[in-house]
Amino acid sequence: MPGHYGIIRSGMPDSIPEKEPLPLRVLITGVSGFVGRHLASILAQETDWELWGWARRSWTGIPNRLQLARVDLRDPEAVRQGLALVRPEGIIHLAAQSDVAESWKDPWGTFETNVRGTLNLLESIRALGLQPRVLIVTSNEVYGLIRPEEVPVREDHPFRPANPYGISKAAQDWLAALYATAYAMPIIRARPFNHIGPGQDPRFVVPSFARQIAWIEAGLQDPVLWVGNLEARRDFTDVRDVARAYRLLLERGEPGEVYNIGSGRPRSIREVLELLLSMTQVNVRVEVDPQRIRPVEIPISAADTARIRERLGWEPRIPLEQSLRDVLEEWRARARAEQRRPGR
Known part of the structure; x- marks a missing residue:
């Protein structure tokens, strides 16, 4: 339904006592996905942040502190309404069609989800005059066809995407860089390489x-x-290590910068x-x-992770x-x- 913003369930109180300082209010898009579920669990356990999540569906085991809403990022009015309600101080943008094989079967659906969803998010942030720190998660697939002598791949490596998914993530990456430059939005980009762990879809x-x-x-x-x-x-990394990297990037990543995430x-x-x-x-x-x-x-494919290791101290564990x-x-x-x- 256009413009629909539906609360699925709430783990937050109806009101917050006056004069009590708010923790960082963080929104996770795509929170019901493979990475989103792990990230929400880690943030609920390890931070006092006020946690919000957007998803197309619910799931079992939702952290008690997470307030979850059904939002389709392809719908610009739903995104605007959702942001106006939450007014997040931090956003981790995970929502995506992330299956390469599926992108060959439905390239337009992949573009609509990954590119239009990201554009709606960035435009709504701008239209509402918000200034959250935003982590845009793209993919190692933006690098595409890598020659053996080019491994490990640094963040300044040229884009040569080799499938519709990779092209959609390259467009998403460029949009994030553009909005960071044109509108001085505090956007950080993450390019994770292959990540695995419990809860991943058997298509992978x-x-x-x-x-x-x-x-x-x-x-x-x-x-x-x-x-x-x-x-x-x-280059395989455990999803729980990747989720830790996202937290660090949201907290301490340099706006306008991009970071590879992988084992190397x-x-x-x-x-x-x-x-x-x-x-x-x-x-x-x-x-x-x-x-x-x-x-x-x-x-x-393998990542050069010197930037995130040296600047933020992240290592896969x-x-x-x-x-x-x-x-x-x-x-x-x-x-x-x-x-x-x-x-x-």
Whole structure:
């Protein structure tokens, strides 16, 4: 519904006592997504910030201190109304269509969500005369086709996006830079590389492998594990470390600046699969599914993270092996629940 701003649930009091200083009021867009849920949980546990979240849907386990509203960022009036109500002092903009494969199937839907949503947010901030610190989260996919000799990639590396998602995130990145310069808005940009962890959609590579292994262990799937390109090399970081980086950037990032977030170490998809298979006793046959091969594949990607390490002291803490085990255990629990489901 155009202009609709709907409260889903509130964990905040109806009023705040007079003369009590307000904590930083922070809005997370896309809060019900993979990263948003982890970020909201961390901020609820570790800060006294007043937390607001925008999402298209609710989810289980919403932090008690989070006030959640249903807002479609593609609707400019809904965005304006929402900002007028919240009047945030900080914004972490996560809302996006983030699946590369989906962007090939629906490029316009990806552009509308990622580019129009960001433009509506920035225009509404400007129209209302607000001055929140804004963290715009784009993607390593803006760098696109990277040659091996160019790894690790610095923030000044040229954009060569290789899929509709990457192009949409490049446009989002440029919009953020433009509004920071043209309107003196305190905008910080983050370019995270591949991040993994519990709660990620099985359309992505690590939960796809983990789900298949767990289903095979439980007898819910034949012992065939379907894969795409195993030779591509990616820079994997745990989502909980990425969420910590977002908090630091909102607090202490330099307005107008951009920061890579990653481990700095490229790992082949084959290595990730082998690590997961080392955590199970089942024997599987690995088969390539042509539907999982992308029209354009980026062979290697890894971040130069000197800027965020040296200026903010951020380092990833969670090793890849722990991230993979946590994802596999999550899918094992889901497999057990599936076995108990009536009718099986």
